[in-house]
Amino acid sequence: MNNTAAHDDHHGPEKGLLRWIKTTNHKDIGTLYLWFAFAMLIVGGALAMGIRAELLHPGLQLMDPHFFNQLTTMHGLIMVFGAIMPAMVGLGNWLIPMMVGAPDMALPRLNNWSFWILPFAALILVSTFFMEGGAPAFGWTFYAPLSTAFAPDSTDFFIFAVHLLGFSSIMGAINIIATVLNMRAPEMRLMDMPLFVWTWLITSFLLIGAMPVLAGVVTMMLTDRNFGTAFFDATGGGDPVMFQHIFWFFGHPEVYIMILPAFGIISHILPTFARKPLFGYSSMVYATASIAFLSYIVWAHHMFLTGMPVAGELYFMYATMLIAVPTGVKVFNWVATMWKGSLTFEAPMLWALSFVFLFTIGGFSGLMLGIAPADIQYHDTYFVVAHFHYVLVTGSLWAIIAATLYWLPKWVGKMYNEKLAKIHFWWAMISVNVLFFPQHFLGLAGMPRRIPDYSLQFADFNWISSIGAFAFGLSFILFAYLVVDCIRNGEPTNERPWYSAKGLEWTLGSPAAYHSFNTPPSRAQILEESQHS
Amino acid sequence: MKKLLSLTGISTALMSSKSALAEYGLNMTQGVTSTSQDIYDLHMLIFWVCVVIGVVVFGAIFYSIISFRKSQGAKAAHFHESTTVELIWTGIPILILIAMAIPASKVLIDIEILDKADMTVKITGHQWKWQYEYPEHDIGYISNLAQTSKDAIKSDNKPENYLLEVDNPLVLPVDTKIRFLITSSDVIHNWWVPELAVKQDANPGFINDSWTEIAKEGTYRGQCAELCGKDHGFMPIVVEAVSKDAFAAWVAVQKAEDEAATASATKTWSEEELMASGENIYNANCSGCHQKDGSGIPGVFPAMSGSDITNGPAADHLDIVINGKGGMPAFKMLGDSDLAAVITYERRAFGNNGSVVQPSDVTSAR
Numbered sequence: 001m002n003n004t005a006a007h008d009d010h011h012g013p014e015k016g017l018l019r020w021i022k023t024t025n026h027k028d029i030g031t032l033y034l035w036f037a038f039a040m041l042i043v044g045g046a047l048a049m050g051i052r053a054e055l056l057h058p059g060l061q062l063m064d065p066h067f068f069n070q071l072t073t074m075h076g077l078i079m080v081f082g083a084i085m086p087a088m089v090g091l092g093n094w095l096i097p098m099m100v101g102a103p104d105m106a107l108p109r110l111n112n113w114s115f116w117i118l119p120f121a122a123l124i125l126v127s128t129f130f131m132e133g134g135a136p137a138f139g140w141t142f143y144a145p146l147s148t149a150f151a152p153d154s155t156d157f158f159i160f161a162v163h164l165l166g167f168s169s170i171m172g173a174i175n176i177i178a179t180v181l182n183m184r185a186p187e188m189r190l191m192d193m194p195l196f197v198w199t200w201l202i203t204s205f206l207l208i209g210a211m212p213v214l215a216g217v218v219t220m221m222l223t224d225r226n227f228g229t230a231f232f233d234a235t236g237g238g239d240p241v242m243f244q245h246i247f248w249f250f251g252h253p254e255v256y257i258m259i260l261p262a263f264g265i266i267s268h269i270l271p272t273f274a275r276k277p278l279f280g281y282s283s284m285v286y287a288t289a290s291i292a293f294l295s296y297i298v299w300a301h302h303m304f305l306t307g308m309p310v311a312g313e314l315y316f317m318y319a320t321m322l323i324a325v326p327t328g329v330k331v332f333n334w335v336a337t338m339w340k341g342s343l344t345f346e347a348p349m350l351w352a353l354s355f356v357f358l359f360t361i362g363g364f365s366g367l368m369l370g371i372a373p374a375d376i377q378y379h380d381t382y383f384v385v386a387h388f389h390y391v392l393v394t395g396s397l398w399a400i401i402a403a404t405l406y407w408l409p410k411w412v413g414k415m416y417n418e419k420l421a422k423i424h425f426w427w428a429m430i431s432v433n434v435l436f437f438p439q440h441f442l443g444l445a446g447m448p449r450r451i452p453d454y455s456l457q458f459a460d461f462n463w464i465s466s467i468g469a470f471a472f473g474l475s476f477i478l479f480a481y482l483v484v485d486c487i488r489n490g491e492p493t494n495e496r497p498w499y500s501a502k503g504l505e506w507t508l509g510s511p512a513a514y515h516s517f518n519t520p521p522s523r524a525q526i527l528e529e530s531q532h533s
Numbered sequence: 534m535k536k537l538l539s540l541t542g543i544s545t546a547l548m549s550s551k552s553a554l555a556e557y558g559l560n561m562t563q564g565v566t567s568t569s570q571d572i573y574d575l576h577m578l579i580f581w582v583c584v585v586i587g588v589v590v591f592g593a594i595f596y597s598i599i600s601f602r603k604s605q606g607a608k609a610a611h612f613h614e615s616t617t618v619e620l621i622w623t624g625i626p627i628l629i630l631i632a633m634a635i636p637a638s639k640v641l642i643d644i645e646i647l648d649k650a651d652m653t654v655k656i657t658g659h660q661w662k663w664q665y666e667y668p669e670h671d672i673g674y675i676s677n678l679a680q681t682s683k684d685a686i687k688s689d690n691k692p693e694n695y696l697l698e699v700d701n702p703l704v705l706p707v708d709t710k711i712r713f714l715i716t717s718s719d720v721i722h723n724w725w726v727p728e729l730a731v732k733q734d735a736n737p738g739f740i741n742d743s744w745t746e747i748a749k750e751g752t753y754r755g756q757c758a759e760l761c762g763k764d765h766g767f768m769p770i771v772v773e774a775v776s777k778d779a780f781a782a783w784v785a786v787q788k789a790e791d792e793a794a795t796a797s798a799t800k801t802w803s804e805e806e807l808m809a810s811g812e813n814i815y816n817a818n819c820s821g822c823h824q825k826d827g828s829g830i831p832g833v834f835p836a837m838s839g840s841d842i843t844n845g846p847a848a849d850h851l852d853i854v855i856n857g858k859g860g861m862p863a864f865k866m867l868g869d870s871d872l873a874a875v876i877t878y879e880r881r882a883f884g885n886n887g888s889v890v891q892p893s894d895v896t897s898a899r
Binding site: 058059060064065066069131132133134137138139143145146149150152153233234235239240241274275276277278279280281282283305306307310313314317318321322324325328329331332335336337338339340341342343344353356357360361364367368371372373374376377379380381441442444445446448449450451452453454455456457458532 | 558559560561562569571572575576579580583586587590591593594597598601602603604607608609610611612613614615618619622623626627630633634637638640641642644645646660685686687688689691694695696697719720721723725727730731732733734736737738739741742755756757758759760761762763764765766767830831832833859860
């Protein structure tokens with residue numbers, strides 16, 4: 001509309017493969033991030049299939065326990081650092097400049113670099129499978145001293161890969177903060193910004209705070225392993241529990257890094273298909289900021305059994321319970337957005353609705369886990385596994401899939417196959433619950449997590465869970481087909497395929513031009529496209 | 534087909550009586566201690582609070598989905614904010630949370646504070662076995678996964694209590710306040726028996742404490758609950774809770790056995806005796822890493838066969854087994870005869886040609 005000026009015609013994308021290596025365009029880099037994340041999702045998913053195949057029946061059928069531990073460790077690391085986080089950054093790259101009326105990210109070359117570090121970090125991480133002694137086998141939380149004195153040599157490669165991933169995330173976060181604060185359309189005030197931008201801005205501050213702590217803890221591991229220090233070794237005056245404090249000081253904000261942008265995505269999709277403005281916009285912003293603040297002061301609820309004094313346990317229990325308040329506000333606001341709306345159920349809406357439903361179930365089990373005395377029985381069981389898969393798979397990943405379908409027409413200018421998308425949704429929705437719901441029962445019945453074999457009373461639910469896992473894994477082949485089919489054969493769409501959608505990105509053509517918003521949108525346009533007026 | 538039947542079995546169980554549910558383990562155990570009962574009650578309280586909130590929230594979602602459909606001609610309203618409503622749904626959850634925090638704090642303080650214990654048991658986690666010591670009775674022993682379970686890992690014929698059976702269970706008297714001192718010799722383990730609601734990390738170099746008072750005689754089973762390496766899934770816990778009299782009798786038997794073992798350490802053993810005893814000890818303690826056939830896992834656990842240690846001077850071999858090295862734990866908790874037997878086995882089996890080691894060699898090497 002206002003932005004495909006003549007200037008663009010001689011400044012389109014470069015031809016050939018070099019385009020993708022040299023690109024500084026936020027749309028290209030967003031695309032790279034998203035395909036990379038999808039590739040890693042398939043790798044991490046394949047590892048999960050291996051885990052569930054071994055757990056299908058009691059006894060060891062397919063692998064030795066050491067390899068099983070490598071699978072659980074690498075599955076967690078790849079999904080967290082390779083799939084969910086890059087996918088969220090990819091969505092941020094594509095959408096934030098278009099949502100704030102900026103021509104591109106503030107630091108385009110940095111943007112290129114933060115992406116291109118990732119494939120190399122991932123290669124280093126995955127290559128450890130082929131080293132002597134195998135890949136890291138100490139869980140994605142890599143507690144010392146299992147990850148220091150007792151770990152295979154490949155651990156040093158893992159440390160290097162984590163450093164690279166951390167660089168990438170920190171640079172990405174700096175870029176987003178700079179873009180939102182400096183490149184925003186001059187007429188757009190902070191409280192005009194759509195929620196995806198708000199949640200990503202807050203997430204960026206979490207990244208900047210948390211990732212250096214992760215870098216610190218892996219560096220301490222590195223020196224403990226190779227240079228004779230004893231940060232985590234009691235015989236040298238260190239303390240293995242200190243590792244957990246430092247790790248979770250990173251790790252707890254990390255889980256909100258993965259979910260806050262998802263909250264933003266859902267806050268875009270629900271109003272569109274309820275044909276009603278988002279309810280409680282400003283309380284959504286404050287709730288997101290409160291969650292981010294609280295995420296820094298609750299880390300030791302992962303450590304109730306490490307031998308913490310009772311005063312510490314009480315404090316961390318109370319602080320943890322408090323998180324339920326702003327999270328509850330968000331869920332209530334989403335419900336109020338739908339209330340007295342005019343609802344339709346296109347595929348992005350189905351994903352968003354099931355997000356609210358299933359994420360809330362994950363929130364309930366999270367609240368239960370936060371109760372310190374009850375955590376004595378829940379800790380390190382399949383109840384925890386069920387909990388974090390409900391918030392990460394049917395939370396973060398659900399939002400990523402919803403966002404992909406919702407904005408895909410804008411990205412490629414074509415509409416996906418709605419019928420196929422609905423089949424895909426119901427397939428994934430049913431199988432994911434068959435996969436993860438029985439794990440609640442396994443955990444309550446006493447099955448520890450991270451075990452390759454189990455006693456016979458756990459056999460039935462493990463079998464059900466594995467069958468669900470195989471079906472859920474297959475659903476991603478359908479998802480890949482759905483996206484590729486849309487890109488190749490989709491019906492061309494207009495600039496606003498969801499005609500009730502609000503947001504500056506919908507004022508651009510479909511597909512959005514390579515360079516957009518060369519002139520910033522006006523105040524009137526910003527208010528017209530506001531989510532909350 | 535068999536699996537299909539078990540699926541039907543579960544759905545029947547879901548619909549039938551409460552006892553059938555217990556068989557499939559759908560819920561947390563109520564256990565046999567006041568702590569486990571308190572935790573169960575608290576768990577159920579939070580669970581029902583979540584259910585009530587869930588009914589309200591999910592009810593509102595489903596009501597919206599059903600009533601406010603565009604296809605049913607629903608017209609969208611335009612309201613989009615209300616400070617009053619926001620305050621209400623910030624305030625009510627806070628009140629609910631306070632109502633939950635009060636009983637939770639009470640239970641937590643009850644669990645964590647123990648004034649005086651009647652007896653103490655020291656629990657040490659090793660990769661991948663538990664060591665139990667009774668300092669007041671001056672006895673102690675190692676508890677390994679039972680051989681019946683080990684033999685069944687790759688077979689379809691699983692014994693009862695597969696992976697939840699040990700060679701030497703922890704024997705405890707009922708109606709006694711028992712303090713556990715929990716630590717580790719290598720990585721972090723976690724000693725968990727659900728029916729006692731005792732679950733505490735075993736941190737190397739530090740001692741954690743926990744306590745229990747068992748109300749009912751019986752056998753209670755648990756597992757290590759912190760990833761501790763390769764055989765984390767294969768170091769179960771079995772607690773035999775017996776009457777106080779039976780416990781006293783058991784202590785007497787243990788002491789007599791300890792004396793016999795000490796006496797055996799002074800005699801000279803034949804190679805056959807050492808090899809026979811050594812094979813059992815090796816399979817229980819060493820085969821987890823170095824493998825039953827002595828081949829190890831390249832890059833992680835060195836092979837026994839053809840190694841410089843097993844074929845070289847006995848002094849180096851003794852030092853590494855008694856004191857540990859890097860990832861290799863120290864085995865000084867084993868008796869002199871047992872150590873001599875297992876070291877001899879390692880030096881003579883797997884095609885090795887090292888020297889025979891006698892218990893007296895171990896005594897002098899300590």
